[in-house]
Amino acid sequence: MTQLIGLYPGTFDPPTLGHVDIVERAAKLVDELVIGVAINRDKSPLFSLEERVAMVEIEMSRISKANGIPIRVVPFETLLVKFAEEMKANIIIRGLRAVSDFEYEYQMVGMNQVLNDEIETVFLMADIRYQSIASRLVKEIARLGGDISSFVPDHVAKKLKAKFSSG
Numbered sequence: 482m483t484q485l486i487g488l489y490p491g492t493f494d495p496p497t498l499g500h501v502d503i504v505e506r507a508a509k510l511v512d513e514l515v516i517g518v519a520i521n522r523d524k525s526p527l528f529s530l531e532e533r534v535a536m537v538e539i540e541m542s543r544i545s546k547a548n549g550i551p552i553r554v555v556p557f558e559t560l561l562v563k564f565a566e567e568m569k570a571n572i573i574i575r576g577l578r579a580v581s582d583f584e585y586e587y588q589m590v591g592m593n594q595v596l597n598d599e600i601e602t603v604f605l606m607a608d609i610r611y612q613s614i615a616s617r618l619v620k621e622i623a624r625l626g627g628d629i630s631s632f633v634p635d636h637v638a639k640k641l642k643a644k645f646s647s648g
C-alpha cells in the first residue's frame with residue numbers, strides 16, 4: 482500500500498482554530514503530515530516566519546500523538562508543487578471556507594495539475610464553529626483591542642496581544 486503523505490500549506494499568520502481543525506481532520510486521512518509554512522513575502526506577514534513556525538508547532542505534538550502519525554512543520558519559499566515533491570507528498574490539503582475561497586483554489590489546483598498530475602489536492606471543511614475564522618480578520622480584531630479568544634489557541638491570543646500592545 483502506498484504511504485499517504487499529506488502537505489498542508491499556508492501562511493498561518495497567525496494559526497487559528499480553523500487551521501487546527503483542518504489539521505485534526507487531515508491527520509485522520511494520511512500516514513504522515515507536513516505543515517508547510519509559506520514565507521510569503523508578498524503578503525507582508527505580521528509574524529516572522531520563525532514565530533509562525535513556532536506557533537504551529539505548539540499545536541502539532543498533541544495532534545500527532547492523538548493520531549499516531551508523524552507531523553512535521555517545515556518552512557518553504559519554493560513553488561508549492563516543487564515543495565510537495567521534495568517532501569514526497571502525494572496529497573495537498575487545503576481548507577475551504579466559502580465561495581470566496583473557491584475561485585482562487587480552483588485556479589491553483591488547475592495549474593498545479595499541469596505541473597504535476599500525480600499530486601491530488603483534497604479540500605476539507607472545518608467544523609461549522611470555525612468556518613468563518615480568517616487570520617486577516619483575527620489580526621484586525623486584535624489590532625482594535627477586541628476579544629479573539631474564540632478564534633485562536635490561547636498561546637496565539639497572547640502573542641497577538643503582545644504584538645499590538647508593543648505598538
Ligand code: ADP
Nearest residue numbers: 490491492493499500575576577607611612614
Ligand atoms: P494561504 O495564504 O495559503 O491562503 P492561510 O494560512 O490563510 O494561507 O490558509 C491556509 C489554508 O487553510 C487555506 O487552504 C485556507 O483556505 C485554510 N483555512 C484558513 N482558515 C480556515 C478556516 N477557518 N476553515 C477552513 N479552512 C481554513
